[in-house]
Amino acid sequence: MENSWATFGRDLHLDLTGPGGLRAALLRALRDAVRSGRLAPGTRLPSSRSLAADLGIARNTVADAYAELVAEGWLSARQGSGTRVAERVLPRATPPAARRSPGPGPGPGPGPGPRPADRADRPRFVLTAGTPDVSAFPRTAWLAAARRALTTAPSEAFGYNTPYGRPELRTVLADYLARARGVRADPDRIVICAGFIQGLALLSRVLGTGRLAVESYGLDFHRAVITRAGLRTVALPVDERGARTDELAALDDVRAALLTPAHQFPTGVPLHPDRRAAAINWARATGGFILEDDYDGEFRYDRKPVGALQGLDPDHVVYLGTVSKSLAPALRLAWMVLPERLVDPVLALKGTGEWQSGALDQLTLAEFLSSGAYDRHLRGMRLRYRRRRDQLVAALADHASQVRVSGIAAGLHAVLELPPGTEQATLRAARRQGLALDGLSRFHDPTAPPASRDALVVAYGTPPDHSFAGAVDALLRALPSGEQEPGEQEPGE
């Protein structure tokens, strides 16, 4: 019998004497077997008990290896059908986004690189920013909302929809955003889009020419979207009060400024009230726009929520929100709350048909919001992320007290300040520990004056729960030592 339990173990050609022990050897062998095609997609694996018996090793070792390979996407474990080799399209597999470096930050992960690379060099732990813990997606609650949406949707919802987005969703969002984020939202000013990036692209094209100010720490692919639309970017410095919006007035030909007021990405500071006022004053004086990227505004832990900047002046601020951090990037659902004078131009551009989003997910999200499931999900995720943050902070205090942590009052990531000049070496050490991780310098706009801040951006929200402790351990091992090596006893102590 092909791939029977008995032959399976032998076919793996396990070299149990290799480096790293039995578990590492098993992982290596299984990955190789999948990669080489010896284990075809869909192949059912023996139970951990059987394989352990067959190989003469502990069952836990096999079970752990399976779990890790499931988490990495090599295997899939479906209820009732055991563990199987994941279905993939070979040879050009689309790799699990959670395992390939999932592009950082508030926008979409995948850069333009079209074809996924081989998965051999995949990290064990991903702490790069941009993706929430997708293993926590509320599948059951989402399905219940989808059922209600599908049952009650009028027939016309299945036809061609307008570029506005479904009215059901815009109505519910207006209430939600007013309540949760202090947004002054009229459904007529809300336009649904397929992710923040699509919104930014539409707005950039509507603005057309001139310059768009961006924060000097931010995302390169945001800047790329802006320049592809024909605008130029100009960097606003970021300090401990957030973006230097007080410098906007001195800049020429700036049509708009893209800001992350609630939680500057990636430095993590909220925009100071003076800077908020300066931004609004600039927009009023010049007729410019603030593009408010509220990518993780729902996640706050220790302090009062920072209301949306848009509430101060809905006629000069475009509010951009998304479910990519709160639910899942895969939904490709986001929204813009627009000043009146931008509604028609944005709809006219979006109406060309290349930019439309599916209606069923919109209707499902409307149900998810109006039923209270969204609030419940956010409460649960807030607790979960806060716990992780506290774990991280405590572990750093215990084992790496030389590292200062900041930006942790909100969001899904922390900034770890490093001793000057150690960022690159620390990143190399992290890679050796199997960690995917970014340094702060990666987010620095190369057109801005040089910055000499060494830090790590640690997205504690990204990994699934079961691998978080391992990720923190690996991080601790990668950090530069202070006076003493973490985990080492001083002689005589």
Next chain:
Amino acid sequence: MENSWATFGRDLHLDLTGPGGLRAALLRALRDAVRSGRLAPGTRLPSSRSLAADLGIARNTVADAYAELVAEGWLSARQGSGTRVAERVLPRATPPAARRSPGPGPGPGPGPGPRPADRADRPRFVLTAGTPDVSAFPRTAWLAAARRALTTAPSEAFGYNTPYGRPELRTVLADYLARARGVRADPDRIVICAGFIQGLALLSRVLGTGRLAVESYGLDFHRAVITRAGLRTVALPVDERGARTDELAALDDVRAALLTPAHQFPTGVPLHPDRRAAAINWARATGGFILEDDYDGEFRYDRKPVGALQGLDPDHVVYLGTVSKSLAPALRLAWMVLPERLVDPVLALKGTGEWQSGALDQLTLAEFLSSGAYDRHLRGMRLRYRRRRDQLVAALADHASQVRVSGIAAGLHAVLELPPGTEQATLRAARRQGLALDGLSRFHDPTAPPASRDALVVAYGTPPDHSFAGAVDALLRALPSGEQEPGEQEPGE
């Protein structure tokens, strides 16, 4: 009690003596009450029995009026919650696409017109092409597929996905397209996109410069997408054998030709074998591409299926398919099967993040296909559409034998040839009958040599089942009379 059954009838201020009888008066009054806001969205209406008693009219009259207003989208009837005023966002309602003229043809309906007009002038029957009968969307089967997709999806599916589209869907599509359409499809060459229009826009941008040949009868917004991408269009004449692909060789600087080989839109003829060969020969000789728009290839009735042109030369034909006609435009799901050399450029362009589709609908469609639900749905819809086509053809034979019908072997629309010079008058008569309908001239490329063909494009697939008979009746009344008035007896007979 506000809006109680007793006050309800009085509040309508019915003028039952108005033109058109009780039913028309009731329709008018209810529409007015909704439009003016006197009946707020969500308001529950009295049962037809109660309102009839209250008004002293026949219950059937009320029930009919309710049914019509539900079909038109003013009211909604949900099982267990009675008839209510439809939820809409006022004053800028997004109107039901099935009632506003749903942009014609194989592509998306809504043109760039951003804000929906008032609904007062909505037609009673929509026979414009472009939308299938969305009231037949298989809600239960789709939900079952969504449940399986949500239950079995790996966590990474909820993260950022690649521009390729989900591998599960591409794998299943490759099998399906090979089996159902004779497409030579490798999952690696399939790229998922958010509708045909997005695919056409991506391809046009990848081609970049030069000319793209289009059929002289086709869709203006397809031509607009091409020109917005920076290409120019050039029209290929269409005759009884389809597009004059034999003329391609004489044209300069043509990079690609957009064709509808299975069922020319809108004239309805399949591309003749000689023309298919000419298209392929041209592409091979010049290195050009054929863009095969297979918008309704799944709907065939009397003749053998016409396999996809792509099967003849997968290296020179881009196959474009969509669920917009087979399931619902609202899903915004389509696919391209690309020649190898176009895969990387298309992915690189799509990968910029502005063009991504939601993953959950992709996974649901994959389940829908692999479970056989798609085949079952298509079989049911084929029967339904065929029955309608036969009804239409029979009604025309009985009452308008002067009108020749063509293009009916496949698809969701027929072409009704009119006496020379009568197209515009017939369209005006149709409007008076409450019909939304297009003449053939609307689809004629204005840059092509003038055509003098008078015809109607009648999309018998568009209306819901319950209003189809009424739509045909209205159409018969609008058609120009031949030797004798339809329904009138010749004296002495």
